[in-house]
Amino acid sequence: MSTVAAPPLIELGAPVLGEEEKRALAEVIDDGWLTMGERVRRFEQTFAELHGVEDAVAVSSATAALQLSLAVHGIGPGDEVLVPSLSFVATASVVVHSGAKPVFVDVVAPDRPHLCLEDARARITRRTRAVIVMHYGGYGLDMPRWRAFADRFDLLLFEDAAHAAGLTGTAGMLSDAAAFSFFTNKNMTTAEGGMLLVRDPARRARARRLRAHGMTAGTSDRDRGRAVGYDVVDCGHNYRMDELRAALGLVQLKRLRGWNDTRRELTRAYRGAMAHELPEVVVPFDEAHPTTAHILPALLPPGVDRRAVMARMRAARVQTSMHYPPIHLFDYYTRSFGTVPLPHTERFSETELTLPLHPQLSMSDVERVVRSLRDAMGAAGTAARSERE
Ligand SMILES: *Cc1c(COP(=O)(O)O)cnc(C)c1O
Numbered sequence: 001m002s003t004v005a006a007p008p009l010i011e012l013g014a015p016v017l018g019e020e021e022k023r024a025l026a027e028v029i030d031d032g033w034l035t036m037g038e039r040v041r042r043f044e045q046t047f048a049e050l051h052g053v054e055d056a057v058a059v060s061s062a063t064a065a066l067q068l069s070l071a072v073h074g075i076g077p078g079d080e081v082l083v084p085s086l087s088f089v090a091t092a093s094v095v096v097h098s099g100a101k102p103v104f105v106d107v108v109a110p111d112r113p114h115l116c117l118e119d120a121r122a123r124i125t126r127r128t129r130a131v132i133v134m135h136y137g138g139y140g141l142d143m144p145r146w147r148a149f150a151d152r153f154d155l156l157l158f159e160d161a162a163h164a165a166g167l168t169g170t171a172g173m174l175s176d177a178a179a180f181s182f183f184t185n186k187n188m189t190t191a192e193g194g195m196l197l198v199r200d201p202a203r204r205a206r207a208r209r210l211r212a213h214g215m216t217a218g219t220s221d222r223d224r225g226r227a228v229g230y231d232v233v234d235c236g237h238n239y240r241m242d243e244l245r246a247a248l249g250l251v252q253l254k255r256l257r258g259w260n261d262t263r264r265e266l267t268r269a270y271r272g273a274m275a276h277e278l279p280e281v282v283v284p285f286d287e288a289h290p291t292t293a294h295i296l297p298a299l300l301p302p303g304v305d306r307r308a309v310m311a312r313m314r315a316a317r318v319q320t321s322m323h324y325p326p327i328h329l330f331d332y333y334t335r336s337f338g339t340v341p342l343p344h345t346e347r348f349s350e351t352e353l354t355l356p357l358h359p360q361l362s363m364s365d366v367e368r369v370v371r372s373l374r375d376a377m378g379a380a381g382t383a384a385r386s387e388r389e
Pocket of ligand 1 (some may be wrong): 042060061064086087088090091134160162163180181182183193195
């Protein structure tokens with residue numbers, strides 16, 4: 001009896017963590033100062049420098065950063081905010097939490113899953129106060145065009161930049177506020193964490209206060225004798241980042257550019273292999289589009305059973321996923337806001353398959369993924385045909 005060893009699992013995504021991260025965490029423990037200290041401040045300044053902005057506010061998540069963006073710009077009950085449905089649910093839930101109403105907007109086309117400006121324009125009412133755009137997969141939106149749109153209709157412009165850490169020259173440059181995520185599956189991680197950029201310095205200062213209960217002085221100021229007592233000047237939250245996370249972030253930030261370069265090279269390899277082996281599968285955007293290459297979305301041709309393809313690839317030890325089930329079709333959102341047809345978003349979500357992409361993949365892994373997709377599609381096609389016969 002012969003047994004064939006299973007091939008190694010190709011993961012969808014995986015954080016890159018090593019000795020330097022371990023050392024950075026150990027240093028924090030040796031120092032004994034655990035939250036909102038010098039590392040958090042250094043992390044903010046280094047991130048701001050990378051993105052070419054004046055300053056940044058480190059927070060506990062991108063969701064917290066989005067919430068603060070809306071809060072410091074006074075979005076609330078009676079307001080409407082234009083949002084993509086093709087995003088992670090937090091892009092819409094923060095609007096609901098603010099008391100405003102999310103108004104879902106379609107994407108341009110399935111092969112260009114960015115918010116559609118013409119559709120956004122058609123959904124403006126006299127209550128519309130803001131638009132949140134999301135750099136899907138790390139592919140940068142045309143921000144000068146969105147800035148002009150926002151100015152023309154007197155709207156605030158916010159970025160869900162959860163996929164866009166390191167998308168310099170685009171993310172965070174022209175919006176009123178931008179929210180980045182350092183969740184475990186993003187291009188760099190602090191386990192949980194986020195970064196908020198706010199253009200207006202006074203609103204940025206307010207976001208900093210709201211992050212820590214609306215207090216006039218932070219813990220480190222008090223405990224180090226720089227301030228006695230404090231006042232509470234705003235009704236805030238606890239959205240703080242701690243020193244352990246900032247220490248991780250500082251290490252990861254140094255490596256972000258290199259990782260994003262690798263992700264782009266792998267994406268190029270995917271595009272090449274796909275054009276050669278699976279021309280009927282569409283990879284959205286094109287090679288020249290500025291991107292952090294956060295994920296690798298592939299659109300399956302009509303009639304292919306995606307669930308069967310995913311199951312076959314899983315059997316071949318290749319992880320896959322989908323980004324995203326549309327928010328407007330989730331139970332809570334249809335119950336709360338009714339149904340809106342968003343044909344491009346729906347078509348995209350029905351056929352999209354996310355393939356493995358992270359800096360530790362090799363070129364031969366990419367080839368194996370494409371081969372397993374080709375085999376799975378062939379088998380799924382055959383199965384579908386034989387069922388019909
Ligand atoms: C991950 C993600 C978020 C949420 O980020 P957290 O840091 O986990 O709060 C929001 N929007 C998009 C598009 C995301 O991918």
